């Protein structure tokens with residue numbers, strides 16, 4: 001399968017609109033979704049329980065490894081923060097594909113306070129991770145500012161995503 005994969009990202013974006021959490025998934029090169037993660041920081045009382053880390057942890061558990069063989073990719077509906085970008089390096093993932101970025105975070109803090117691309121660049125001696133930034137961002141960039149717009153507008157956006 002060729003990355004970035006539209007079908008996989010659209011599915012994750014749809015889930016974010018429906019369930020209101022960042023969604024991440026670990027994918028094989030054949031397009032098989034090994035694991036999916038949502039952000040569970042509050043529920044699990046774990047400051048590191050970001051969607052991407054949760055997806056990587058679950059995939060590691062299923063594959064019984066801390067170092068993935070080649071061919072595994074991380075997809076996320078939001079730009080991975082420094083923690084999650086580093087986790088992708090430590091896990092030995094081949095690549096990251098993300099959609100939304102902090103430009104469209106609304107009033108939220110900038111949790112990608114070191115850009116994913118910068119973390120991956122600095123960590124390349126440990127493991128090289130390919131990056132596709134802002135993939136299908138038009139489908140999700142209105143998410144964090146959805147309440148600031150009139151209802152018709154945000155429903156339109158929702159409808160566009162749902163119909164894909």
Ligand SMILES: [Zn+2]
Nearest residue numbers: 050081083084
């Ligand atoms: Zn994170």
